[in-house]
Amino acid sequence: MSEPASPPEFREQHKRRLSWMPWLYATLKEKHLVWARPWQLELQAKLMREETVTIAEDCFIAPEAGIFAQLGRPIVIGARSTVGAHAFLHGPLTIGADVSVNARVSLDGGAVGITIGDGCRIASGATLYAFDHQLAPDRPVREQPVTSRGITLGADVWVGANAGVTDGVTIGAHAVIGMGAIVTGDVPAWAIVAGSPARVIGDRRTR
8 A cells, every 4th residue: 555645734835845955856665645636737748838848758847947948949868857946947958868957057059059968967066058149349248159068977977066067068978077167178987077177187087
């Protein structure tokens, strides 16, 4: 016999906990899934009706997240991926399976887009912006043209809290971006980088 559902008076707090710690969704027991799964399916269905978003099975999307994918800027979220509270996602974005986008992350795909490989972890406060303003001295910054080359993360990349990744960067599979690092150039697979601008300080295979 299955366990009874969690008390309704605790449910709103439980939803808030999941929003801020979305990785917990994958660990829920059936007594919680009886209410959490329908809640998520309804929320995700509404989002897919209102935006150009495709969400695969068993994902978790915090209701506090801002997800915007107008026509021409689609967002695709792979199976079992999670998006935390107050994350900002603006397409075009392709997010693989088993990806964790944690609280207050900002992902803006610019014109070309951001591609995030399977199993990546994007920690709280990280920012990935796939566009840039030009800096010619003949006009104010607000009037400068915007360019976009795109950002690509290979599989199993860990982007640390409050790290930043600038337009045009490719990060190789299994790399680690240290907390607060500012990545302005490509990162090799398996590399550990830190600093501003980020530089290679190690290799995951030799630690």
